[in-house]
Amino acid sequence: MAKPLFQAPKGTRDIFAPESGRQSALISAFADAATSAGYGQIITPMFEDLGVFKRLGEATDVVTKEMYDFETRDGKTVALRPELTASVVRAFVQHRPGVPWKAWYEGPQFRYERPQAGRYRQFTQVGVEALGTDDPHIDVEVIALAWRFYETLGLRHVRLLLNSLGDPECRPAYFAALTDYLTGRRGELTEQSQATLDINPLRVLDSKREPDQAVIAEAPLMVDHLTDEAGAHFTAVCEGLQALGIPYEISPRLVRGLDYYVKTTFEFAGDSLSAAQNALGGGGRYDGLAEQLGGPPTPGIGFALGIERILMACDAEGVFPGPDQQPQVFVIDVTGGEEALVVTDLLRQGGIRVDRAWDGRNMRSQMKVADRSGAALAVLIGEDELADGVVTVRDLRGDAGQVRIDRASLVDIITTRLEDPAADSVPTGEPS
RNA sequence: GUGGCCGUAGCUCAGUCCGGUAGAGCCCCGCGUUGUGGUCGCGGUUGUCGCGGGUUCGAAUCCCGUCGGUCACCCCA
Numbered sequence A: 001m002a003k004p005l006f007q008a009p010k011g012t013r014d015i016f017a018p019e020s021g022r023q024s025a026l027i028s029a030f031a032d033a034a035t036s037a038g039y040g041q042i043i044t045p046m047f048e049d050l051g052v053f054k055r056l057g058e059a060t061d062v063v064t065k066e067m068y069d070f071e072t073r074d075g076k077t078v079a080l081r082p083e084l085t086a087s088v089v090r091a092f093v094q095h096r097p098g099v100p101w102k103a104w105y106e107g108p109q110f111r112y113e114r115p116q117a118g119r120y121r122q123f124t125q126v127g128v129e130a131l132g133t134d135d136p137h138i139d140v141e142v143i144a145l146a147w148r149f150y151e152t153l154g155l156r157h158v159r160l161l162l163n164s165l166g167d168p169e170c171r172p173a174y175f176a177a178l179t180d181y182l183t184g185r186r187g188e189l190t191e192q193s194q195a196t197l198d199i200n201p202l203r204v205l206d207s208k209r210e211p212d213q214a215v216i217a218e219a220p221l222m223v224d225h226l227t228d229e230a231g232a233h234f235t236a237v238c239e240g241l242q243a244l245g246i247p248y249e250i251s252p253r254l255v256r257g258l259d260y261y262v263k264t265t266f267e268f269a270g271d272s273l274s275a276a277q278n279a280l281g282g283g284g285r286y287d288g289l290a291e292q293l294g295g296p297p298t299p300g301i302g303f304a305l306g307i308e309r310i311l312m313a314c315d316a317e318g319v320f321p322g323p324d325q326q327p328q329v330f331v332i333d334v335t336g337g338e339e340a341l342v343v344t345d346l347l348r349q350g351g352i353r354v355d356r357a358w359d360g361r362n363m364r365s366q367m368k369v370a371d372r373s374g375a376a377l378a379v380l381i382g383e384d385e386l387a388d389g390v391v392t393v394r395d396l397r398g399d400a401g402q403v404r405i406d407r408a409s410l411v412d413i414i415t416t417r418l419e420d421p422a423a424d425s426v427p428t429g430e431p432s
Numbered sequence B: 001g002u003g004g005c006c007g008u009a010g011c012u013c014a015g016u017c018c019g020g021u022a023g024a025g026c027c028c029c030g031c032g033u034u035g036u037g038g039u040c041g042c043g044g045u046u047g048u049c050g051c052g053g054g055u056u057c058g059a060a061u062c063c064c065g066u067c068g069g070u071c072a073c074c075c076c077a
Helices: A019-038 A050-054 A087-097 A137-155 A171-184 A189-197 A209-219 A228-243 A307-317 A338-349 A363-373 A383-388 A407-419
Strands: A047-049 A068-071 A076-079 A100-108 A124-130 A158-164 A262-270 A280-284 A300-306 A327-332 A354-356 A377-381 A390-395 A400-408
Touching: A019 A100, A019 A124, A019 A137, A047 A087, A047 A338, A050 A076, A050 A087, A050 A189, A068 A407, A087 A100, A100 A262, A124 A137, A124 A307, A124 A400, A137 A158, A137 A228, A137 A262, A137 A280, A137 A300, A171 A189, A189 A327, A209 A390, A228 A262, A228 A383, A262 A300, A262 A307, A280 A307, A280 A407, A300 A307, A327 A338, A327 A363, A338 A354, A338 A407, A377 A383, A377 A407, A383 A390, A390 A407, A400 A407
Parallel strands: A327 A354, A327 A377
Antiparallel strands: A047 A076, A068 A076, A100 A124, A124 A300, A158 A262, A262 A280, A280 A300, A377 A390, A390 A400
């Protein structure tokens, strides 16, 4: 294939209908779910001061290796957002809405990575953030919102993985214990894990490399080192989920990729996808983030769900086909096209999805286009109809045949027939 | 950043090992039916064989380089 002069940048895609409509519908479904739970939409800029994202943790790949950062003409350094929690918390700190403050969002995010299945340089997430309360029941609300959303889409093979990463009081002690343990068995770890150990020992627990597993299996666990307060919070979250009948698995080695998480952390694994892209979404509590961004100490929790991954899971499970976007009616006019212009407009005003053919092609050609369009009904206008002031309505999908109707009742009859193809018609079989 | 695989028509691909001057199916267009689609039949349009260089009488095919795509590792959504 000859290469086009330009193509979409690496890791980005052009999304055509009907897939684009399916994506919009997914976001719309999420908007409904979030709105009904009392979350208001927030729209933040696609880029931020680089410093906003540096707070995510100097040890994270997202910050150190994957940032789309650049200098602007006036010498400031900005970055395309690699995630949205930092942007939303920055907006919270800047504008100080009353708490508790609950917001939802959707939009593209950017990470400079090598693309692969289910991973793009520009990808889209939906999510929520709730700031200003550390009531464990809001953790439950947030998790439940995501869980019910997956259910709404029809996904059944999703697992909720739950963990607590402790709080600033118990974390240092655990951190030290884990570091001691891993350092003691350093020689058994893979080269990559040894490097990770020097940067963030917690992340070693997340290694999927086989040689590391024996060491990880015996590593001390955060859940065994929680303070009374952090433990009580975790217990309350678990009990809340049980009260709602939402199944979860305690996953004591679940570590998230961003350093700001404390206490409750969770991930949703799509079991219909391979491990490389089965992370359908995740989130957790980030009680220190607002303060790091220059605001007052404010607890917060949220999640982000990747819509590309969710749609892959929907494909794998055969659910969420997306909305009907095909025309319902196709207008055929072999008298020159003036009639099609008017009739198409009339039907559209009646709230019907309508398309038509162009270039004055013959009826055979126009019928082919009508058939391919997916429309259920064709409206035919030839010289006879024009002379009699009527149109012919033809069923393209069933055996309801065709009928000539008065143009004045066109919208009513079409609307009725779209609901019941056999209504108002006398089957005429094949055209005479 | 590392590695595997792949770049031939609008799409999916064969042809590459063993060099001889480019094919199939689908799609699209027309006709059979100058007022009727889906099935069928007939006919037709479409290629810098990713790009550059080398070897050769001759390269889609062999060699070198390069770009792109894809998958995986890593990490993550």
